[in-house]
Amino acid sequence: TSNTPEAEKSEPATSQAAGGAGGGNDEPGQKVKIGFSAPAADHGWMGAITKATQAEAKKYPDVELVVAEGTNDVNLQISQVETFINQKVDAIVLLPFDGAALTPVATKAMEAGIPVVNVDREFDSTFAARTTILGDNKGMGISAGTYVCQEMKGKKDAVIAEIAGIDSLPLTQARSQGFKEALADCGLKVNNRVAAEFTVESGEKAAANLLQAAPKIDAIWNHDDDQGVGVMAAIKNSGRKEFFVVGGAGSANVMRDIKAGNTLMRATVIYPSTQGADGVRLARLLVQKKALGDLVEVEVPRTVQLYAPVVTKDNVDQYLPTAFES
Amino acid sequence: MTNDELLRMSGIVKEFPGVRALDGVDLDVRRGEVHCLLGQNGAGKSTLIRVLTGAHQPDSGTIVVNGHEVRLASPTAAINLGIAAIYQELDLVPDLTVAENVFLGHEPARFGFSRRHETTAKARALLTGLGHGEIPAGRAVGLLPAAGQQVVSMARALSRDAQLIVMDEPSAVLDPEEVANLFRVIRDLTSRGVAVVYISHRLEEIREIGDRVTVLKDGATVATGLDARETPTAELIRLMTGRSIEYVFPRRAEIPTTAPTVLDVQDLTRPGEFADISFAVRAGEIVGLAGLVGSGRSEILETVYGARKAATGSVTVDGVPLKPGRVQAAVRAGVGLAPEERKSQALLLDEAVYKNITVSTMQRFASGGFLRGRAEKDAAEELTKALDVRPAGVEHPVRNLSGGNQQKVVLARWLLRDCRVLLLDEPTRGVDVGARSEIYALVRKLAANGVAIVLVSSEVEEVLGLADRVVVMREGRAVHTGPAQEIDEHRVLDLVMEGSAV
Amino acid sequence: MSEDVARSEPSATPESGTASTQATTRQPGAAPGRASGVAGLLRTGMGRNLGLVVALVLLCLVGVITAGDTFATGANVLTILRLAAVIGVVSIGMTFVITGGGIDLSVGAMVALASVWATTLATQQMAADFHWILMVSTALLVGAACGLVNGLLIAYGKVVPFIATLAMLAAARGLAEIISDRKTQIITVNSFGDFFGGSFLGVPVLVWMFVIVAALGWVLLNRTTFGRRTFAVGGNAEAARLAGIKVQRHTVALYVLAGLCCGIAAVMLMARTTTGSSTHGQLYELDAIAAVVIGGTLLSGGRGTIVGTVFGVLIFTTLNNVFTLNNLSISAQSVAKGLIIVIAVLLQQRLAARATTP
Amino acid sequence: MSEDVARSEPSATPESGTASTQATTRQPGAAPGRASGVAGLLRTGMGRNLGLVVALVLLCLVGVITAGDTFATGANVLTILRLAAVIGVVSIGMTFVITGGGIDLSVGAMVALASVWATTLATQQMAADFHWILMVSTALLVGAACGLVNGLLIAYGKVVPFIATLAMLAAARGLAEIISDRKTQIITVNSFGDFFGGSFLGVPVLVWMFVIVAALGWVLLNRTTFGRRTFAVGGNAEAARLAGIKVQRHTVALYVLAGLCCGIAAVMLMARTTTGSSTHGQLYELDAIAAVVIGGTLLSGGRGTIVGTVFGVLIFTTLNNVFTLNNLSISAQSVAKGLIIVIAVLLQQRLAARATTP
Numbered sequence A: 001t002s003n004t005p006e007a008e009k010s011e012p013a014t015s016q017a018a019g020g021a022g023g024g025n026d027e028p029g030q031k032v033k034i035g036f037s038a039p040a041a042d043h044g045w046m047g048a049i050t051k052a053t054q055a056e057a058k059k060y061p062d063v064e065l066v067v068a069e070g071t072n073d074v075n076l077q078i079s080q081v082e083t084f085i086n087q088k089v090d091a092i093v094l095l096p097f098d099g100a101a102l103t104p105v106a107t108k109a110m111e112a113g114i115p116v117v118n119v120d121r122e123f124d125s126t127f128a129a130r131t132t133i134l135g136d137n138k139g140m141g142i143s144a145g146t147y148v149c150q151e152m153k154g155k156k157d158a159v160i161a162e163i164a165g166i167d168s169l170p171l172t173q174a175r176s177q178g179f180k181e182a183l184a185d186c187g188l189k190v191n192n193r194v195a196a197e198f199t200v201e202s203g204e205k206a207a208a209n210l211l212q213a214a215p216k217i218d219a220i221w222n223h224d225d226d227q228g229v230g231v232m233a234a235i236k237n238s239g240r241k242e243f244f245v246v247g248g249a250g251s252a253n254v255m256r257d258i259k260a261g262n263t264l265m266r267a268t269v270i271y272p273s274t275q276g277a278d279g280v281r282l283a284r285l286l287v288q289k290k291a292l293g294d295l296v297e298v299e300v301p302r303t304v305q306l307y308a309p310v311v312t313k314d315n316v317d318q319y320l321p322t323a324f325e326s
Numbered sequence B: 001m002t003n004d005e006l007l008r009m010s011g012i013v014k015e016f017p018g019v020r021a022l023d024g025v026d027l028d029v030r031r032g033e034v035h036c037l038l039g040q041n042g043a044g045k046s047t048l049i050r051v052l053t054g055a056h057q058p059d060s061g062t063i064v065v066n067g068h069e070v071r072l073a074s075p076t077a078a079i080n081l082g083i084a085a086i087y088q089e090l091d092l093v094p095d096l097t098v099a100e101n102v103f104l105g106h107e108p109a110r111f112g113f114s115r116r117h118e119t120t121a122k123a124r125a126l127l128t129g130l131g132h133g134e135i136p137a138g139r140a141v142g143l144l145p146a147a148g149q150q151v152v153s154m155a156r157a158l159s160r161d162a163q164l165i166v167m168d169e170p171s172a173v174l175d176p177e178e179v180a181n182l183f184r185v186i187r188d189l190t191s192r193g194v195a196v197v198y199i200s201h202r203l204e205e206i207r208e209i210g211d212r213v214t215v216l217k218d219g220a221t222v223a224t225g226l227d228a229r230e231t232p233t234a235e236l237i238r239l240m241t242g243r244s245i246e247y248v249f250p251r252r253a254e255i256p257t258t259a260p261t262v263l264d265v266q267d268l269t270r271p272g273e274f275a276d277i278s279f280a281v282r283a284g285e286i287v288g289l290a291g292l293v294g295s296g297r298s299e300i301l302e303t304v305y306g307a308r309k310a311a312t313g314s315v316t317v318d319g320v321p322l323k324p325g326r327v328q329a330a331v332r333a334g335v336g337l338a339p340e341e342r343k344s345q346a347l348l349l350d351e352a353v354y355k356n357i358t359v360s361t362m363q364r365f366a367s368g369g370f371l372r373g374r375a376e377k378d379a380a381e382e383l384t385k386a387l388d389v390r391p392a393g394v395e396h397p398v399r400n401l402s403g404g405n406q407q408k409v410v411l412a413r414w415l416l417r418d419c420r421v422l423l424l425d426e427p428t429r430g431v432d433v434g435a436r437s438e439i440y441a442l443v444r445k446l447a448a449n450g451v452a453i454v455l456v457s458s459e460v461e462e463v464l465g466l467a468d469r470v471v472v473m474r475e476g477r478a479v480h481t482g483p484a485q486e487i488d489e490h491r492v493l494d495l496v497m498e499g500s501a502v
Numbered sequence C, D: 001m002s003e004d005v006a007r008s009e010p011s012a013t014p015e016s017g018t019a020s021t022q023a024t025t026r027q028p029g030a031a032p033g034r035a036s037g038v039a040g041l042l043r044t045g046m047g048r049n050l051g052l053v054v055a056l057v058l059l060c061l062v063g064v065i066t067a068g069d070t071f072a073t074g075a076n077v078l079t080i081l082r083l084a085a086v087i088g089v090v091s092i093g094m095t096f097v098i099t100g101g102g103i104d105l106s107v108g109a110m111v112a113l114a115s116v117w118a119t120t121l122a123t124q125q126m127a128a129d130f131h132w133i134l135m136v137s138t139a140l141l142v143g144a145a146c147g148l149v150n151g152l153l154i155a156y157g158k159v160v161p162f163i164a165t166l167a168m169l170a171a172a173r174g175l176a177e178i179i180s181d182r183k184t185q186i187i188t189v190n191s192f193g194d195f196f197g198g199s200f201l202g203v204p205v206l207v208w209m210f211v212i213v214a215a216l217g218w219v220l221l222n223r224t225t226f227g228r229r230t231f232a233v234g235g236n237a238e239a240a241r242l243a244g245i246k247v248q249r250h251t252v253a254l255y256v257l258a259g260l261c262c263g264i265a266a267v268m269l270m271a272r273t274t275t276g277s278s279t280h281g282q283l284y285e286l287d288a289i290a291a292v293v294i295g296g297t298l299l300s301g302g303r304g305t306i307v308g309t310v311f312g313v314l315i316f317t318t319l320n321n322v323f324t325l326n327n328l329s330i331s332a333q334s335v336a337k338g339l340i341i342v343i344a345v346l347l348q349q350r351l352a353a354r355a356t357t358p
């Protein structure tokens, strides 16, 4: 994959009337009923995912989206997918709370002839999904780490802090792993690490404690921009200014801050919140047996991994339109 | 006679933090006797019983059962030795059925599966033996009236194959007929060699059923082995209280004929409980309701108070009708109710004595919503002194008081309030002789001050002695109304029983 | 059916604030004629649970009307039951604890810990060599052990149940994370999945497990001395003690039972997800308590009903199913859920009150 | 300080299962000689809360030893206090509800809804035109209104508190999501942030707010007829009713009070995070109940202490702070938390028992 999907994504949504680049892919076709299930919207990014998914579905008159209540109980989520199967939906877009746990039921759906589009958190079997759309969690950490390394310019004793998201999620671990590896490359390490829960409030709390724990910091990487609102509030409260902050996920708020350049937030690493929306599109294509417009390939690809670019003041204008309003 | 001796407790000491409840108590009980335990409220009777049944561990002292010294480390240990008890505070599980309560802890079972039919049948047999075959064995105990619950407690004590049964004020909630019934059961037990330790504040009962008496005072035995029938009453009272008390009712004051009617109850009916109850109480008058347990007296009081909603009929105070089913309306009109069951209906067990006393008169001690603790305590102190609440001091949690002293606290609450109408339901339940006469005097004084009083008591003597007029109840209906002087105890009992003979 | 009669008053009496305002107005009513046999059971059982039955039926009606073709299919019913099974088993255990006057906040965490412990590489290795029964017993053991700690802390350490199990919640989940290194552990022992993922007489094994646990729970609570003691301990612990019941030991047993149920639920969840994970069982404590309480078990102890709990679980799961089928906006689902819970409870109260008033 | 004495028994008596086994062994204590003045307050207050004080001191010691240079700084103390402030205010409201025999699971959701409602574009627009006081009053009103609904359902609808407030939890959070469209609403009214983000006498305004709410709460609970009624209603609702207390109305008032506290907490959270969001206040119900219960308030009602609650809040926040300062992994934190909670409670019990035994 390349970084073009980012640019492309924002555009067909608006250019649908103009026919889009998809070679007629946006033309109304056979009616498609898509079931969508995701974890509880207990934080901004997850809320944005569902919103974007619903908004995307609305754009297509031939798509009917059935949205299940967000939940962090894998048992309930499994049952939701089972309900979709009973309902005989045409396709399922599934952002599992835990990829491995939802694998059996996704496989069951596939076996029932319902294509499953796996979003964000990966199943552990290739037979469980027809197509997988992944953010690049480790890549995010690497991008953030690399950026920090650049900015530190070889300062060996730099104090780096990390504010992770929900620590029990694999994606958080992947991000932290990537960050660690990238930092190690330039001889740095994470000196202080705290975890929040992806919410504004938890971000504020974690950051407040972190700022006490580390009297001097050079850079902070914060995994999630919604919790970042809280992190920035805590930083403001503390009056500290000696470091800069790198965000994560890429919310519109943060990008506007980066653009304005008047806060410590200097960059953010994108983790697209449009994965669900992409899932709906691909699901529709799958059911209507269409291919991806820009590919020569006649089938929808098996895996699409989204890119995790670093947004700084220099390139922020390019990304702002796709950023999620958290 | 030593081979006749079943139990000997000697030098029992039990200390609660700050209070020495038992301070060297001796007690010996022989097979087949009814041994009465006397003492003022707070003397330590219940505590002694709890030591005997393994519910409390004594700090020192020895217990000898059947010639062997024993350590009663838990209720189970006592049960295994054949010691059963009816505790003063009803100790039933409200949501379990009568049968299940009777056999609590030793239900007929096979492989852990309860044999319900057997349980029910056995329980029914026990209840029938107690003269109460009508109590439904399958009903939840919480739904029974207090007297019914007392019967269940008795059945439970009998369900154990006991050689010693302790009864802590079993008659407090019973009416004369029930008491007679209880005595029949006790005689039956003693004739089979079972010993009974009997506690009561009603001396005439001691005379009737008791063989020997032990008197406790301030946690120590002051006399033991007295003959229950021969010892003069004055002597017993002196032993208990250390002073002589005239156990008589205060003289009635004449009620002026001009005294206005304060409480007027007309045709009050609650189907299944009572019907067509009418009576009026004038300022300064005491009207007594006599009747058997279950004749619906408590229900009438609660209905007048608005705690239950009358189906038909009216209650008027000072000419103003009260909204049915609204406690607030009654309270605003100056009606007070000292309810029957102190623990569930009246007391805040964890709160201090003075808070329990002032809870209905809080406003009086508050300025702008802020309480003036000093004034509260002073007022409470005055009353507790008058009623001889022990231990003295108004800051103990009520939970730690003895049963009779708790009852005094309930009463104090309503004495403090300036009521127009005071409804007293069994005001002297479990109260000792000394305090009883204090209470009588207080009630009289209130009446003299113009309060209209309705009194319910299972002791006919008390109703007749205290009330100006008497309403005799039978099965929810008033069968006689008239001046107290014109009727005597036998006539009341006749009236009350008539129905049951049919 | 004497004890059914005994407990047939409005079971949803609020146990708090305004609670006992009802105490005096308890209907003394003639004992509802000793109903005997199945008809009697049905009558009294129905009476007590009438509101729940009506709520469930109404919910189903809504389901049929709004999504008839899918809702009323056998497959969908099985879906609802499978969903109900896991939380159902947890709720049965919770019913015992609450009836006995306690509360267990750690159920979800125990499920997680048990699932993780039973799916470690080591355990799976042994299970592969020997039999999947090893994994099952590990889960049960872990659950029971956690329950034991809860019980000991509460009965002998005199820590209030809320705090003791809250501590267990934190500790067990933390331990689960440490053991699993926060990774989802995938079950590779195929025989395990084959067995628990299977069906028997057309009904999934998981549903059977729920049915069996519920039935055993019912018998235990209503037909054994253990059950009697549970009511006694929860209704009046002091009276129970004076009657010679070993209150502390019984309390421990109740928590062990709850832990055991969590172990079973963990096995079921492992079967459903083919994984063990420290994130399993999130917020089960709330779900289970809600099901138990809506079923009519008194939070203050002394009164509990397994049948009510099963209804409670079914109501919540059916609600979720109907919502999913109807594509309600997610936020609206939340609001609707709140309203429906309240309506169901109000309904239950009114109907139960009517059913027991002669 | 008489009422302190009255409640000075081991406050962590289990209220369940084994609970009443202790009932009979409660110390009647010769009223510890009317201790007068500050010394008396200290003595009895200390006695009852000795365990909590010791736990907090131990915790601080650990903090000083393991992270001395950062822990014992003024800035860090302020950080702890600021963290404690929000949940502290919620816990004060919860103390009233629990003392009155109820429970409120909806506190977190009410905080979220209040914060969202007070930060909608419309509200902020008006606030910008007029004064930030508009936002504050909106939050307070929303909190109080939710509390009113809770109270009415519980007192007059006779829905058990657990279920009624669980329903409110779902409904309020759903509503918050609908209103905010799940967006984090950033506060643009600068004067609001300036005021609440500021300090007074070197202490942050938020901390002042907590101190004031706690002080008012203490006075209300211990020195007024309202407080006395709260104890009565929670201790024995039937007795309170027969004593002429308007139990239902009082119950409503308690939940409104809790709602109001949530409104205040919402304002504080808005100030801290400069946002309103439907994700605010997650799991506050558990945190608040835990703080209240660990402080010595009886979950079954009738006994409550504001001072204990404040200690409870401080212990939990300090715990988090010490953990973070030590860079402990989250999982280890979890386990340690569980252990420390249990140890703190056991300590509190033993010490309180000893302190009140002459």
Ligand SMILES: Nc1ncnc2c1ncn2[C@@H]1O[C@H](COP(=O)(O)OP(=O)(O)OP(=O)(O)O)[C@@H](O)[C@H]1O
Pocket (backbone or CB within 6 Å): B016, B017, B019, B020, B021, B039, B040, B041, B042, B043, B044, B045, B046, B047, B048, B088, B390, B391, B399, B400, B401, B402, B403, B404, B405, B430, B432, D023, D024, D025, D026, D027, D028, D029
């Ligand atoms: N659990 C307890 N804690 C503290 N003090 C107690 C406790 N139980 C009883 N006491 C005290 O011990 C003393 C004896 O009480 P006890 O209940 O034995 O009296 P009693 O003789 O049974 O009185 P009554 O006739 O009123 O029932 C009283 O002063 C009482 O306050």
Ligand SMILES: Nc1ncnc2c1ncn2[C@@H]1O[C@H](COP(=O)(O)OP(=O)(O)OP(=O)(O)O)[C@@H](O)[C@H]1O
Pocket (backbone or CB within 6 Å): B132, B134, B135, B136, B144, B145, B146, B147, B148, B173, B272, B273, B291, B292, B293, B294, B295, B296, B297, B298, B299, B340, B456, B457, B458, C028
């Ligand atoms: N032994 C019993 N078994 C079953 N029901 C009973 C029994 N005794 C009374 N009842 C019911 O309880 C109701 C009234 O009982 P209650 O004891 O309150 O009357 P009471 O006249 O106030 O007696 P007390 O003076 O003892 O309080 C009656 O309607 C009766 O049906």
Ligand SMILES: [Mg+2]
Pocket (backbone or CB within 6 Å): B045, B046, B047, B088, B168, B402, B403, B404
């Ligand atoms: Mg006594």
Ligand SMILES: [Mg+2]
Pocket (backbone or CB within 6 Å): B297, B298, B299, B340, B425
């Ligand atoms: Mg009565």
